[in-house]
Amino acid sequence: MLKRVAATLLLATAVPLAAQSPAPSPAPASTAPSMPATPPKLIVAISVDQFSADLFSEYRQYYSAGLKRLTEEGAVFPRGYQSHAATETCPGHSTILTGSRPSRTGIIANTWFDLSTGLADKAVYCAEDESRPGTSSDKYEASPVHLRVPTLGGRMKAANPATRVVSVSGKDRAAIMMGGPTADQVWWLGGAQGYVSYKGVATPPLVAKVNAVMAQRLAQANAGFDLPMQCAAKDFPVRAGDRTVGTGRFARAAGDYKAFRISPEQDAMTLAFAAAAIESMDLGKQAQTDIISIGLSATDYIGHTYGTEGTESCIQVDRLDKELGAFFDRLDKDGIDYVVVLTADHGGHDLPERYRLNAIPMEQRVDMALTPKALSDAVAAKAGLPGKKVIWGDGPSGDLYFDKGLTAAERAKVEAETLKLLRAHPQVETVFTKAQIAAAPSPSGPPESWTLLQEARASFDAERSGDLLLLLKPRVMAIPEQAVMGSVATHGSPWDADRRVPIIFWRKGMRHFEQPMGVETVDIMPSLAALIGLPVPKDQIDGRCLDLIAGDGDSCAGK
Structure with a gap:
């Protein structure tokens, strides 16, 4: 039997996260009341990084704790959408509590390029301030x-400065x-030393x-962790390059921070931190409504490192369910009137090697010729500019930038050659120019039907x-x-899995009710704002308020 290790929820008394009693059973539907009319005292916004709708539904029948409570007692939208094309961590998180898509938040990717600054590092990380001396992406x-x-x-604090706003996550962005x-x-x-902040305050x-x-x-x-019953069928090795994945249990040596970070232990520690912050700051226990956002990053790290369909991901979802259950039990014990929203910043895709073993032989990895350096070299040669870097990019998909040092004639030739090369490549679905995208109207209607x-x-x-x-x-x-x-797997595509x-x-x-029609993550903020009576001008956001009252x-x- 493998030893199960969990962080402590209530740090002062060392209560194990997974040792709490299960959530109470929901009241029968015939007697269940409607949504309470008074505003909640605490908003708990949870983002589970890379928790795709596919992953959520695959294990839904096995939930027994926190995720079971949410899915059996809450308002469930199993077909939510991070509706934009750039399904990465930073853009996704920027939509959840702003009510706005990346076109409005300005967070178009984890990294973009600014070729006009004259800085040696032209890449801009979404959560850096590149104007600070010595900084880089x-x-x-x-x-x-x-x-x-x-x-x-921010809107809550502007309306009532007494509002406390706290954010805790495994990732800075x-x-x-x-x-x-x-x-x-x-x-x-922030590393093996623990949690850090950009605020520059002394560690409390x-x-x-x-x-x-x-x-x-x-x-x-x-x-390591026990292998739950539902994970047994996934316990077989898969080879990707020099890596073998699919059979892990998260065993690690003492002091191995990297293994700690890429495991359920990280989420357990983040939830322990969040629970301790709520208790020590008395969040939700004063006259105003407070808010805490919690970013659980382990599912994403695990998905990139091991894929989404091995024992590693299966164990992670099982542990996530249990740790969330203990976290909610702690809030219940403190008597806090709280509302929870749980979602994800994006979905995810398993590694092609396992797909090919499991009935999807057409899965493939991207051609090295589409990586930015190879693409730039090929285009430069065809455009008569051999040896010159003409294209900048962060990977073999997404935004591509033409070098600012090109003359107008050189740029036109580079663009023509790039479009010709890409549109002829068998792995490319489409290439849009900046002018094409800018001319398109902002999207509306069901996100599942967008082009x-x-x-x-x-x-x-x-x-x-x-x-x-x-x-x-x-x-x-x-x-x-x-x-x-x-990394053996990733996300970021415009396809539904992501x-x-x-x-x-x-x-x-x-x-409880379930609505299978498509909604957007930008709908979360106005829905929560309505619960606390906070007006949000509709022309300032992209989302709409979701009615969370079943029936009348x-x-x-x-609102």
């Missing part, structure tokens, strides 16, 4: 400077995009204690987007075949 001081719109917490620039506290896992006693507990946990080896151009428009920012947008065909993984494999995410609202006393009544009425 790899070594930076995290900052919310690129987020162009307020978050829900998740914490920053959900917390926003006016948050009181923003914390993320709570965080020092969290980091001490984490250091203690990290110093202990983890023999690729509409998805691209939802991700477009005239200042930050590239000169071309390259979109690969479905079932082409944007990680090339390599002898030495880093766009679809669950959206679930829960509050004690609400009547409308939680959006008059």
